[in-house]
Amino acid sequence: MKRAVPYVNESVATRDLKYYIFDWDDNILHMPTKIRMERLEDDGTWRPVELSTATFALVRSDTEHYRAPGGKWREAFRNFEDSPQRDNFLEDTRAALARIAAGERPGPSFNALRKTLREGRIFAIVTARGHSPAAVERAVRCFIDEVLTPEEREEMMSSLRGYRQWLDGVGDGEFGTDEEELDYYLSMCRYSAVTYEGFAKRMAADPIYQEKLAVATTAAQPELAKEFAIRDFVEHVFHMLRRSGNLNRPVSIGFSDDDKGNVKSVSRYIVGELARRFEGIKFVVYDTSDRTLSKGRKVCVSGQLNLPGF
Numbered sequence: 001m002k003r004a005v006p007y008v009n010e011s012v013a014t015r016d017l018k019y020y021i022f023d024w025d026d027n028i029l030h031m032p033t034k035i036r037m038e039r040l041e042d043d044g045t046w047r048p049v050e051l052s053t054a055t056f057a058l059v060r061s062d063t064e065h066y067r068a069p070g071g072k073w074r075e076a077f078r079n080f081e082d083s084p085q086r087d088n089f090l091e092d093t094r095a096a097l098a099r100i101a102a103g104e105r106p107g108p109s110f111n112a113l114r115k116t117l118r119e120g121r122i123f124a125i126v127t128a129r130g131h132s133p134a135a136v137e138r139a140v141r142c143f144i145d146e147v148l149t150p151e152e153r154e155e156m157m158s159s160l161r162g163y164r165q166w167l168d169g170v171g172d173g174e175f176g177t178d179e180e181e182l183d184y185y186l187s188m189c190r191y192s193a194v195t196y197e198g199f200a201k202r203m204a205a206d207p208i209y210q211e212k213l214a215v216a217t218t219a220a221q222p223e224l225a226k227e228f229a230i231r232d233f234v235e236h237v238f239h240m241l242r243r244s245g246n247l248n249r250p251v252s253i254g255f256s257d258d259d260k261g262n263v264k265s266v267s268r269y270i271v272g273e274l275a276r277r278f279e280g281i282k283f284v285v286y287d288t289s290d291r292t293l294s295k296g297r298k299v300c301v302s303g304q305l306n307l308p309g310f
């Protein structure tokens, strides 16, 4: 029998306070986005080739046979940025979802994002790509439309109204349309593509990161950018909970990434800085690099409590 979904899910007020930060590529979806390179042909000419991220990882050090177009790395990763001709991130998300519909296995955190949306929890997407926040949000909307069943979307709306009632004091008859409530929810989430120009500017304007960037090597800069995006989201959640007087309850924030290097540097950052600054928050890191595990390996890096369900 189908369980009736209440118009306002009041039980969200007693729910645990869990929030998530997701890497996108190969964590949520296996995207078809190609890297533009040039390959040295037998006749000595360089010919343009498009490589999958997996192939690129294998040949990137073979500088004798592969190079960025005209030596410009920005050009190589152009498909990982917005373009006036094509909504790159949205279209590639659509293609990745179509392959899942056709039977391909989704990324290890695919179902975690689906559940997060269904439960109306706030989340962040943090990716090394260069898209605008609006472009990432469009892809999240596409995920909601294509992945969630009508019942799951109903459950999501019910939770969203529950949170609005609990945290913002919105009463009966005061809720917006479904569209408005969804807009509000998605505006509370964060979409950080850390090589996007606007993101880099915001980071450069931050006094702490200005200093960190000044002494960082080129190789360490993407790691710093991910750090900055994570700190941004944790502060956002912290302020939201403080405003609503809920800081006295157990709060946990999960981070998932399929890149071992990111998992390591983010864990180090959490232990070294975030966990000290936000003592009451439990941080959980999910290493999803092992494709033979369905949800990835959980690495708890901070927090004394081990809440059931994690």
Ligand SMILES: [Mg+2]
Pocket: 023, 024, 025, 026, 027, 257, 258, 259
């Ligand atoms: Mg990834």
